[in-house]
Structures are given as structure tokens and as C-alpha cells.
Amino acid sequence: MNFRQLDLNLLRVLAAIHATRSVTAAGRRLALSQSATSNALARLRGFFGDQLFVRSPGGLEPTRRCEELAPAVVQHLRQLEALVTGESRFDLATTDMHWKLSLSDLGEMLFLPRLAAALRAEAPRARLSNISVAAADVAAALETREIDCAVGILQPRHRGVRAEPLFREQYVAxxxxxxxxxxxxxxxxxxxxxxxxxxxxxxxPTATFHTGVEQMLTRARLAHRIVLRARHFGALPELARATDLVAIVPEMYARDLGERYQLRTWRLADAPHYDVRLVWHASTERDPAHQWMRALLHRLFGRAVAVSPPSPPRPSSPPPGRRGEP
Structure with missing residues (x-):
């Protein structure tokens, strides 16, 4: 038996006869004449060396060999049809999908707990990984499917990469x-x-989307006031609590810390706003699993981003950077 010699269209006939128990009914289902359907069945019998179906008072009954073949053929045909038509089935309760996100270290601290809780409640068999990707490499990682999506202060201009804002953020003290x-x-x-x-x-942080804080302080001619640079955001709350140091952090992080560490938040006069975006590749645009994950990220973290009228440009204030936290 040589699989290459099998006309795969014949498998559709096998599935149709198995479902209808009739050559005539199977032909109608497939828009084939009775003679064409009978000829297809004869070719199937010759290829598999088995009758596949035998006559009985209730119609055509599958042989043992047919019962081994038909369920698997039907399943694969359905999967192929869903793949071709873009209507792949996605069941939250049973999916073992492995989503790969790229979050900065701060994004991991802020987003992963709520995201993990939602996944455990809604898709308990699914898996999630946070993949470290530098901001400059996000588009390539999306294209090669190293990651499924990224969240951060990103504004990719690569062909095939999609982006939409999740929320607007600013730095605070x-x-x-x-x-x-x-x-x-x-x-x-x-x-x-x-x-x-x-x-x-x-x-x-070393591998992150974060450069916005120092850019902001440099534009404000305050970079010389940085007396300590930490590798991770996790060290900042204790540093602020135990010393006279003032930490410059995103507002979302400050709100989270203020509740747990009894720290005080100060707004920064003239601090620029920036958009935290969800970024993905166009190849996953219509995939139900990816659509669900993007919708979940919007549901958990999305806030309406108000569009403000443009302010008059100021010579001393260049445009804000395109990368940062979370």
C-alpha cells in the first residue's frame, strides 16, 4: 500500500458513506452522481484491500477495517476544513494552547498575576510563557512565532505587525x-x-522595553540627579521606603506599590504621557485562540485612551521616546 497513490478526495467519499450508510445519499451530500460515488467506493476498496461497507437491511454497514479508518478520517477532514476556512474550533475548557508573550520585567510583575488567575479560571489546561525579547527584536520574534504578542511602550512600523493601545500611562515619583x-x-x-x-x-533592566525614564530625565536636564540605577523594578519600593531616594516609576506601578508599602506618590509637572500597546503579527489576526488572548488582555488591562489635541511644540522638549515600561 503506497499512500502517495491514494487520491485524498476519496477520503471525503469514505466519510460521507460512513455518515449516511448510503452511496446515493453520500453522492447527494458531495454533489456527485451515484455512479461517480460507486466508482470512488470501488477505488477505496481496491486501495485498502477491504470491502469497507457491506449491505444489510438497514443500509451499508462498515467493516472492522472501515471502523478503524472512518473516525480518524472524519476528524482530520474537519480539522483541515476548519484550517482552510479559518474557522478552527477553540474550546477554552479543553484547549492546551501554549501562549508566548513578551513582557518587560515590570510588565511581568503587573500583568502576570491577573493574567494567570484568568487563565486558571477560564482555560485551566492552557499554558503561558513570558519570553524575554529586546524591543528592537519584537517584530522579528513575532514574524518567526517565537512570541505570539508583546505588551509595552512599542510603536512598531514593520510590515505585517499590528498594534493597538491598551492604556495611557505617565511617570510619577x-x-x-x-x-x-x-x-x-x-x-x-x-x-x-x-x-x-x-x-x-x-x-x-537589561532585556526590556524600558528606556523612557532616563529619556524623560535627560530631556528635563535631570539625568545627573540619578544616584542609583537598579537592575530590576522589584528593588525600588524598599529603596524608596528605607532611604531619602525618590523613585521615578510608571503610575500603574506606583499605585500598586503605594497600597502595599505605604509609599507616597507625587505627580511630575509636565511629565509626558505615553501609550502602552498590545502588538501582534497579522498572521494570527483571525486565529480564534489568539483573538481570545488579545481580548483577555484588553479586558484585564485595557483602558480607554483619550485623544488629546496636539500641544504647541516647545524647543526644549523633543518628542518622547518610543520604548519604556511596562
Missing amino acids: LASPQWRPPAGRPGRALTQAQLADAALVVAS
Whole structure:
């Protein structure tokens, strides 16, 4: 038996006869004449060396060999049809899908707990991995399917890469409750002059989408006030709590920390806003599993991004950077 000699169209006839128990009914289902269907059955019998179906009072009954073949043939034909038509079946309760995301270290801290809880509740057999990919390599990783999607301060311009905003974010200052600005009156926001007298700490992860904090401080001529650079955001809350250092972090992270560490958040005067985007490849646009994951990320973390009228450009303030946290 040589599989290459089998006309795969004959398998559709096998499945139809198995379902209808009739050559005539199978022909109608496949839009074939009775003679064409009978000829196809004869070719199937010759290829497999088995009658496949025998006559009985109730119609055609499958042989043991046919019962071995037919269920698998039907299953694979359905899978092939779903693949070709783009209507692949996706069942949350049974899927063992392995999603591969790329989040920064801060994104992992902020997003993974809620994402994991949702997956365990809604898709308990699914798996999830966070893959470390540098911002410059995200588009290539998406194209090669190393990752399925990425979340961060990303604005890819590569062909075939899709992006949409999840929420708008800005940087804030985080300090111990006892800390006060060295100069000027304390208010809800710290001015550039007050930051110029403060000792700052920032996180500088190695493989991440994060460069926005230092870019912002450089534009504000405050980079020289950075006295400590940590490798991970996880060190910042204890540094702010136990010292006079002021941590510059995304607002979402500050809100999360403020509730757990009793830290004080200060807004930054004239701090730029930036969009945190969900990025994926066009090849997964219509895949039901990927559609569900993107919808879940929007449901858990998406916030409406208001479109503000453009502000008049200021010579001393270049456009904000395109990468950062989370």
C-alpha cells in the first residue's frame, strides 16, 4: 500500500458513506452522481484491500477495517476544513494552547498575576510563557512565532505587525511618607526645580522595553540627579521606603506599590504621557485562540485612551521616546 497513490478526495467519499450508510445519499451530500460515488467506493476498496461497507437491511454497514479508518478520517477532514476556512474550533475548557508573550520585567510583575488567575479560571489546561525579547527584536520574534504578542511602550512600523493601545500611562515619583521636597512648598506635583534637588533612583533592566525614564530625565536636564540605577523594578519600593531616594516609576506601578508599602506618590509637572500597546503579527489576526488572548488582555488591562489635541511644540522638549515600561 503506497499512500502517495491514494487520491485524498476519496477520503471525503469514505466519510460521507460512513455518515449516511448510503452511496446515493453520500453522492447527494458531495454533489456527485451515484455512479461517480460507486466508482470512488470501488477505488477505496481496491486501495485498502477491504470491502469497507457491506449491505444489510438497514443500509451499508462498515467493516472492522472501515471502523478503524472512518473516525480518524472524519476528524482530520474537519480539522483541515476548519484550517482552510479559518474557522478552527477553540474550546477554552479543553484547549492546551501554549501562549508566548513578551513582557518587560515590570510588565511581568503587573500583568502576570491577573493574567494567570484568568487563565486558571477560564482555560485551566492552557499554558503561558513570558519570553524575554529586546524591543528592537519584537517584530522579528513575532514574524518567526517565537512570541505570539508583546505588551509595552512599542510603536512598531514593520510590515505585517499590528498594534493597538491598551492604556495611557505617565511617570510619577515614589517616596517614603516622610520625604519632603528639599526646596519649595510641597504640593501634589513635584516641579522640575524640586526634582533638581532630589536624589533619584531608576530601574535599568537589561532585556526590556524600558528606556523612557532616563529619556524623560535627560530631556528635563535631570539625568545627573540619578544616584542609583537598579537592575530590576522589584528593588525600588524598599529603596524608596528605607532611604531619602525618590523613585521615578510608571503610575500603574506606583499605585500598586503605594497600597502595599505605604509609599507616597507625587505627580511630575509636565511629565509626558505615553501609550502602552498590545502588538501582534497579522498572521494570527483571525486565529480564534489568539483573538481570545488579545481580548483577555484588553479586558484585564485595557483602558480607554483619550485623544488629546496636539500641544504647541516647545524647543526644549523633543518628542518622547518610543520604548519604556511596562
